[in-house]
Amino acid sequence: MDLENQQRIIDAAEKFGAGNVVVLLGSADPEGAGLYAETVTVGDPTFAGPLAGVSLGLPVYHVFEEDIKAEADQGIWQEQIEMMEMVLDTAALAGSVAEMREQHSQTKL
Amino acid sequence: MPNAAIKSTVYCLNHTPELGLQYGTTPCLERRDKPDSPFLANLPGFIQPYEDAVRYAPNLTYIGAMTVEQLEEHPLPWHSNLASAPIRFGKYGEIMPEDEFLGLLDICDVFDLVWLETSFAESVRGKLNAHPVLDAEVLKRLKGGRDIAAIRDEIAGKAALPLYFAGEVVGCCRRAHEVDETLSAHVILENLASKAGGVLALLHLLKKAGMEPGEVDFLVECSEEAVGDMNQRGGGNLAKSIAEIAGCVNASGLDVRAFCAAPVNALITGASLVASGARRNVIVLAGGALPKLFMNSRDHVKKEHPALENCLGSFAVLLTPDDGTAPVIRLDALGKHSVGAGASPQAVTTALVWDPLRKAGLNFADVDKYAAELQIPEITLPAGAGDVPEANAKMIAALAVVKGQLERAAIGEFVSRHGLVGFAHTQGHIPSGVPFLGHAADAIASGDMKRAMIIGKGSLFLARMTGLSDGASFLVEASSGEPVGSLTRDEVKTILLDALAELAHTLRAD
Numbered sequence: 001m002d003l004e005n006q007q008r009i010i011d012a013a014e015k016f017g018a019g020n021v022v023v024l025l026g027s028a029d030p031e032g033a034g035l036y037a038e039t040v041t042v043g044d045p046t047f048a049g050p051l052a053g054v055s056l057g058l059p060v061y062h063v064f065e066e067d068i069k070a071e072a073d074q075g076i077w078q079e080q081i082e083m084m085e086m087v088l089d090t091a092a093l094a095g096s097v098a099e100m101r102e103q104h105s106q107t108k109l
Numbered sequence: 110m111p112n113a114a115i116k117s118t119v120y121c122l123n124h125t126p127e128l129g130l131q132y133g134t135t136p137c138l139e140r141r142d143k144p145d146s147p148f149l150a151n152l153p154g155f156i157q158p159y160e161d162a163v164r165y166a167p168n169l170t171y172i173g174a175m176t177v178e179q180l181e182e183h184p185l186p187w188h189s190n191l192a193s194a195p196i197r198f199g200k201y202g203e204i205m206p207e208d209e210f211l212g213l214l215d216i217c218d219v220f221d222l223v224w225l226e227t228s229f230a231e232s233v234r235g236k237l238n239a240h241p242v243l244d245a246e247v248l249k250r251l252k253g254g255r256d257i258a259a260i261r262d263e264i265a266g267k268a269a270l271p272l273y274f275a276g277e278v279v280g281c282c283r284r285a286h287e288v289d290e291t292l293s294a295h296v297i298l299e300n301l302a303s304k305a306g307g308v309l310a311l312l313h314l315l316k317k318a319g320m321e322p323g324e325v326d327f328l329v330e331c332s333e334e335a336v337g338d339m340n341q342r343g344g345g346n347l348a349k350s351i352a353e354i355a356g357c358v359n360a361s362g363l364d365v366r367a368f369c370a371a372p373v374n375a376l377i378t379g380a381s382l383v384a385s386g387a388r389r390n391v392i393v394l395a396g397g398a399l400p401k402l403f404m405n406s407r408d409h410v411k412k413e414h415p416a417l418e419n420c421l422g423s424f425a426v427l428l429t430p431d432d433g434t435a436p437v438i439r440l441d442a443l444g445k446h447s448v449g450a451g452a453s454p455q456a457v458t459t460a461l462v463w464d465p466l467r468k469a470g471l472n473f474a475d476v477d478k479y480a481a482e483l484q485i486p487e488i489t490l491p492a493g494a495g496d497v498p499e500a501n502a503k504m505i506a507a508l509a510v511v512k513g514q515l516e517r518a519a520i521g522e523f524v525s526r527h528g529l530v531g532f533a534h535t536q537g538h539i540p541s542g543v544p545f546l547g548h549a550a551d552a553i554a555s556g557d558m559k560r561a562m563i564i565g566k567g568s569l570f571l572a573r574m575t576g577l578s579d580g581a582s583f584l585v586e587a588s589s590g591e592p593v594g595s596l597t598r599d600e601v602k603t604i605l606l607d608a609l610a611e612l613a614h615t616l617r618a619d
Contacts, residue, residue, distance in 0.1 A: 028500075032493060078511075083455035086507035086517060087500070 001039045006049040009040055013056050019107055023060040024068065025097060028088055033062055034096040041104035057106035062097040064090040067109065112437035113380035114588065116390075117318040117427040118547035119310050120171050121202035122420040122534070123210045124162045125302075127273040129402025129419055132298060136403050148410050155409060155416040157188065159206045162419065164191035167485045167532040170548075171422070174199030177548050181530050186487055188415045198241070201547045202313050204420070208274050212237050213305040214282075214298075216250045217354055222297055223252075224263065225272070225280035230254030242312040246356055255280075270294040289339040299399045300347070303332045306396025306423035307351040314392060314425040315355065327388040328352050328362030331375035332395035333537050335366065351394065360392075368572075369482070370446075371395070372543040373565030373581040376426065380438040380583075383428045391428045397421025398536045405492035405535065414491045422539035426546060433590045436553040442469035444564065444582030452578065458508045461564050461582040469584060471560075473509035476527065476584070477552075480545035481505075481564040483533040497540075501564070502528025541565040542582075549585050560586040 012021050023040045027033045035045060037060045044051040061068050064085065069077065101108065130136055130153065139149050162168055166183040169175040174196040175183075184190045197203055205213070212233035215223045225233070234251055237243050260281045263269035269281040282301070286292035307330060315322055330348035337344030348362025365375040372395060379391035399421065406416040431437050444461040451457075466473065481501035489497055506523040509515035515523055533540035542563040552558035564582040569575055 029493065029495065080451060080453040080455050083458065083504060083507040083511050084453070086510055086520065087454075087503045 001036050001044070001049065001051075003049040006039065006044060006051040009056070009058070010050055010054065013058065018056055018058060021058055022109065023058050025060065025062045027062075027093070028084075030089060030092040030096040033093050034100060036060075037097045037100035038104070041100055055104070057104060059105045059107050059109055060097055060101050061109070062093045064088070065094040065098065110441040111384040112431045112440055112588070113383040113391075113428045114431045114435035114437050115426060115546065115550045115585065116429045116435050117314055118550060119202045119313040119317060119425040120173065120544060120547060121306065121310050121313060121423045122162075122168055122171060122204045123207070123213075123302075123306055123309070123397060123423070124159050124204055124420050125207050125210055125399075125402065126156045126419040127207055127276075128210075128298075128302065128399060130156075131273065132270070132295065132399055133402035133404065133406075133418070134400040135406055139407075148407055151410050152403065152406055152416060155406070155414070157415050157417055157419055159204075160195060161188075161191055163195040163197050163204050164193075165417075166190070166192055168204055168420065169196055169199060170532040171201075171534075171544055172196075172199035172203060173201030173547060177529060177532070177545070180532055187485075188417060188487060202310065202423075205309065208233055208279075209236050209240070210305065210421075211272055211274060211280060212251055213309060214272075214301050215252055215280075216243075216247060217301055217305045217308055217350075219250075219350075219353075220285060221252075222283045222285055222294075223272075223280065223301065224255040224260050224269075224283065225252070226257045226260060226278075227254030229274065229279040242309075242316045247312070247354065250354065268294055270298055286338070291337055291339050291342050300334050300336045302399040302421060303334045303396035304347055304350055304354075306421050307332065307347065307394050307425075308354045308396070310394050310396070310423040310425035311351055311355045311357075311392065314394070314427055318427050320427070322356035323359050325352065325355075325357040325360040325390065325392060327379075327382060327391045328357070328360055329375045329379045329382075329391055329393045330362060330364045330395060331366070331371035331393065331538060332364075333368075333371075333398040333401075336364075347396075348394075351396075367565075367579050367581075368567030368569055369537050369541040370565040370567030370579045370581055371538050372424070372541055373563060373583065376428070376438060376543070376546075376563070377440070377443060377581060377583055379426075379428045380440055383430055384440055386430075389430075392425055393428065394423070394425035395538055396423045398538070401536050405488060405494075408492040409488075412491045414487075417485065417488050418535055420534050422534045422536040422544075424539065424543060426543075431588050431591075433588050434554075435588060436550045436585055437588045439469065439584040439586060442466075442471075442584055444562075444580070446566075446578070446580035448577065452576075454504055455508065455511075457566065457578070457580055458504050461566070461580045462505050462562065463508060463512060465562070465582055465584060471584075473505065473512070473514045473523075474527070476560050476562045477558045478529055478545065478549065478561045479505050479527055479564065480529055480542040480549070480561060482566060483529060483531045483540045483542065483544050484535050485531045485533065488535050489531075496531070498529050498531040499524065541567070546585065553585065553587050560584060
């Protein structure tokens with residue numbers, strides 16, 4: 001996760017409280033999604049950014065997880081997301097993020 | 110609506126690993142911040158030498174020494190399955206070695222900023238004398254060279270940057286101003302490298318098209334550099350500076366910038382100028398992006414994978430009025446990623462693919478090949494960016510499913526039939542659809558292809574002026590056979606009927 005986004009997440013967690021922030025990922029690659037999820041829960045695994053050694057334990061989800069899809073307006077989903085749902089490995093993306101969440105998120109939706 | 114013809118296309122590469130090692134953004138920043146890093150120490154060991162670059166299948170496809178179909182059948186990995194024989198010159202252009210490119214930098218420098226060491230300059234002059242597109246007029250711009258001691262003084266005391274060949278300092282690029290950062294030696298070197306690539310592509314194009322330099326009317330340049338000074342960083346006009354070196358005395362030009370979407374926007378601009386009659390002919394061209402050399406090399410070194418981002422890419426396209434024979438850029442069905450279109454991949458693909466198809470009354474399958482971003486996959490995959498051309502083809506296929514024109518189970522087949530393998534270096538503007546234009550124009554002219562769509566996308570948000578990205582697209586197809594300026598049968602009929610009606614009216618009045 002780039003350094004600016006790491007800082008944005010720290011800022012949001014400080015401003016609203018870690019219990020009031022949910023991280024919603026839209027990344028296209030399961031390995032990358034897992035790394036992002038790790039970054040906002042355990043901390044930056046590359047030790048390069050502001051989240052190095054900072055375990056926020058935020059609840060983290062991928063947009064293709066069923067719980068999130070169920071919350072979305074179906075019309076907008078069809079207009080903006082349905083196409084990528086066919087292109088990407090949604091099960092792997094959801095699984096990769098869920099695994100990190102189950103292990104390291106302190107709160108869940 | 111009149112269209113513009115694609116009369117000739119040129120694609121060149123400049124194999125410049127030593128410029129990349131020194132001045133590519135990734136190694137350059139590493140040298141500044143961590144000069145002793147293992148990455149910097151190991152990178153030279155992963156560089157592809159020139160002898161291999163001229164046998165590397167994607168490079169050969171780029172310069173037209175291989176077809177896209179041959180590349181598709183070429184065994185993977187391409188970097189270790191090199192072509193049996195080296196090829197420097199293809200039907201679209203060449204792969205120029207680094208010493209000759211340094212000579213070209215000197216040729217393109219009109220402010221005495223590039224100094225080459227005397228014996229090196231002489232050695233390069235000998236090689237460039239034999240070059241097929243550099244004539245005496247161009248070669249007389251190559252300066253005589255400087256003493257190595259003077260070059261070392263410039264580097265040590267006056268912020269000049271060393272230029273290397275075979276590991277030795279063979280020259281320097283000097284700053285153009287003492288305090289203006291936009292005229293620092295580094296920026297000047299980037300700008301001159303872009304200019305030199307553009308000049309090489311232009312000279313090839315003039316030869317290929319059989320055109321005298323004086324016949325060129327206008328150039329639209331679309332590289333990655335913004336040339337200017339501290340009072341106007343993006344002042345321009347690289348196009349005119351390139352035209353000057355090539356001797357295009359009757360031409361002027363302008364620069365178009367839109368990150369990686371610039372070449373497609375520039376081609377639409379050039380085609381519009383020609384189709385409207387505002388310009389007799391337009392050459393759209395760009396040189397390469399020095400900062401992007403070895404951009405992903407950190408991942409390549411980490412994974413012990415060849416660092417293949419060693420070439421500057423350039424291209425040039427000659428656009429002329431539709432003559433009824435050459436393939437055309439259709440101007441009645443352009444794709445545009447508008448401000449309000451949305452940022453999701455689906456919204457972008459809809460704007461760039463579905464909207465122009467609808468305008469043209471076409472279905473997804475009516476386009477033989479979609480050329481979006483054509484990065485070489487074995488450069489992007491180890492860097493975690495995936496197979497970009499394949500991802501684009503998948504998105505277009507999935508949109509066809511959404512629009513009810515394709516069965517979901519047929520996505521894979523659509524991708525292999527209508528998608529492309531990537532054969533362009535990660536030069537930003539260069540991969541963005543445009544490298545396929547030459548192959549497409551040839552296939553359309555020979556009747557092997559009916560239609561292609563060229564798609565450019567640009568990450569505007571990188572400049573921090575907007576969070577938006579950009580994109581543009583156009584269709585390439587055979588000319589309808591009616592040259593601009595000629596009349597259709599129906600138009601002649603209407604004129605005759607009008608004339609007869611007028612005659613009848615006059616006779617009645619009499």
